[in-house]
Amino acid sequence: MRKILIPLAVVGALVLASCGGSSGPAASSCSKTFKVGFVTDIGKLGDKGFNDAGWKGVQDAQADSSLCVQGKFLESKQPTDYTPNIQQFVDQKYDMVVAAGFLLGDDTLKAAKANPSVKFSIVDSADFADPVAPTNFTGLLFKQDQGAFLVGALAALLSKTNHVGGVYGLDVPAVVQFRKGYENGAKYINPSIKVDGVFHPAAANAFADPDWGKARAQDELSGGADVIFAAGGATGNGALLAAKEANKPCIGVDVDQYLTYPDVDPCLVTSALKNISVAVKSIIASAAKGQWPSGGVQTFDIKNGGVGLAPYHDWDSKVSADIKTKLQDIMTKLKDGSLSTGAEGLTKYS
């Protein structure tokens, strides 16, 4: 037994060390720091998208010295880590916990109810069903379907084969809205277009399986699709890579992936932006300044800049003025509400 214990102890230390981190103390001029804990979903940091963007929001809040914010993150390796990770921050008397993603919805809500003195905020989830929502729980919702609708339209305009593809992570509401928005956007431009799509089947690594994502994108490309949209963390990054290797245009998600994933820059036309970092920073700022919205939902859409298109970068000269005008037109219509994506608030794909 002794022989086993030594390696186990080493492993234990390493595992513990691997799952958390902070980004330095708050500014020294603060009399009291506002401590913010950030819990990732199973996609973890380093996904060059969703989780990284949420953590950046915390870091941005920390960088604003007037807020006196001190941030720390805990990563979730598996769904059973959500509650313990949240609890760790509660136990350490954190003022606020930010949870990244729909997958943490139930755990976060439970924690909010059990700890009314701690403020909770969650990206991509809100207290959908509960009639008595706790006032210390605020959901940050994005109309990702609007960004997806735009890139769907763009994909349809770029396609020469009248056939485009998409590769997605787990079929959670946000991803469902990305997929449906993309498909509806493509069909808005061309009702007869063929739109492929595939969700990752396994929950455990649905957002961290680039090998699978790449293979599925290759399936779609070999089936005739000539534009690939990827919405699924590292899984989606694999799909982008497949498009790059096949010299076909690709479209990223959440953040400007031109900046975060340079390997695919040659194929990346744009990304369906979700300004998660802005949303996270803004909710932390309200909380730190004592302007907490008393629960409920904050919605980020194309009107308030919460979602949108990333710059075209290398593709700027290759996307024709005609296409740009058409997209601008769709954007205007989405903003004034005269055009609906048909995917708003969707929770199940059908």
Add this chain to the structure above:
Amino acid sequence: MNEATPLTLAALGGVVSERSGVVNIALEGMMLMSAFTGYVVAFQTHNLWLGVLAGVLTGVLIASLHAALSISLMVDQIVSGFVINILALGITGVFFKGFLQEASVAGPGVLPTWQIPLLSKIPVIGPILFIHQPITYAMLLAIVLIQFLLFYTVWGLRTRAVGEHPLAADTVGINVYAVRYVAVILSGGLAGLGGAYFSLQQIGQFLPNMTGGRGFIALAAMIFGKWKPLGAFYACLLFAGAEALSGRIQITGVHIPFQFLGMLPYLLTIIVVAGAMGRAVAPAADGKPYRKA
């Protein structure tokens, strides 16, 4: 074929190791560590081949650890393998955080695709067999090589003897420990090459847990293939095929719950282990440490 590559390499590693009587559930961890070191070396040296070499050596190194723990120290082989898996997840996670995560720079790229002249022009089988990336060719060679080594050489006979009845092998003068060490280390090299597939052949990047449990599917394939190299290869083709099929079914829009096909490998393995397709019998001394009298 491409998706079956890491599965097959790991499954071959499993076959070699278990044929000698050492259970190797650490294949997953070995692949993950190798994917990591392979990437780091390729990134630093700008040489993908050095990366592949580093991946293989990492597999060998970790396998040596597994061998030392389970053969010399007689730690339970499952425990040792399990520890290595967690260790790999932890170490790669820590170093990823520390060194790779912030680097938003382009990676070293992926290994080139080689078209074998003439042979790749053969209709139907040409593209299937002769247009691949290097690690896939290496996998095809490894299948043939391991099949030959295990069943047609003295080394193979000794390895199998040690896995079936180590005491008998010992009495006729075979060094049981040495044979097992060699088999486990070879197994690590194979798994290491499988790991290099992820970061250097397929994705050109390292990501935490990017092997995604394929080391365990490889174990299932090894059992499904009845501890034979060729059998394991067919099983891997089947499992990879099931994964690809699951994707295609979704893409073509057939309404079958797509999660269902995702569990196919495990379902098939249970059926085989339950004896539905002829008996799948593990080497008799598989999993048992040998203590020299």
